[in-house]
Amino acid sequence: LREIAVSGLREYLAKLKVSVPVSRIAKVKTSIQLIALAFLILSESGITIIPIISIGKIALWSAGILTLYTGYDYLKSGLRHF
Numbered sequence: 001l002r003e004i005a006v007s008g009l010r011e012y013l014a015k016l017k018v019s020v021p022v023s024r025i026a027k028v029k030t031s032i033q034l035i036a037l038a039f040l041i042l043s044e045s046g047i048t049i050i051p052i053i054s055i056g057k058i059a060l061w062s063a064g065i066l067t068l069y070t071g072y073d074y075l076k077s078g079l080r081h082f
Contacts (some may be wrong), residue, residue, distance in 0.1 A: 002071040009078040029066035036060040
């Protein structure tokens with residue numbers, strides 16, 4: 001939902017000639033999402049040396065929290081132009 005809302009906001013603001021740059025925290029969020037995905041896929045392989053699934057779940061929840069934060073941040077900055 002966040003991705004659709006942010007994409008729609010960017011399209012609307014582009015028509016108004018307003019730039020909405022990608023924030024550094026949004027880039028961190030995407031990186032954490034990819035790391036979580038890698039750990040969760042690895043957890044299915046049966047490797048038991050480290051608690052891979054726990055790391056994947058923690059990373060996934062962290063990315064979820066950052067998703068809410070960055071979505072709010074983009075919405076807040078976009079509402080200034082309505």
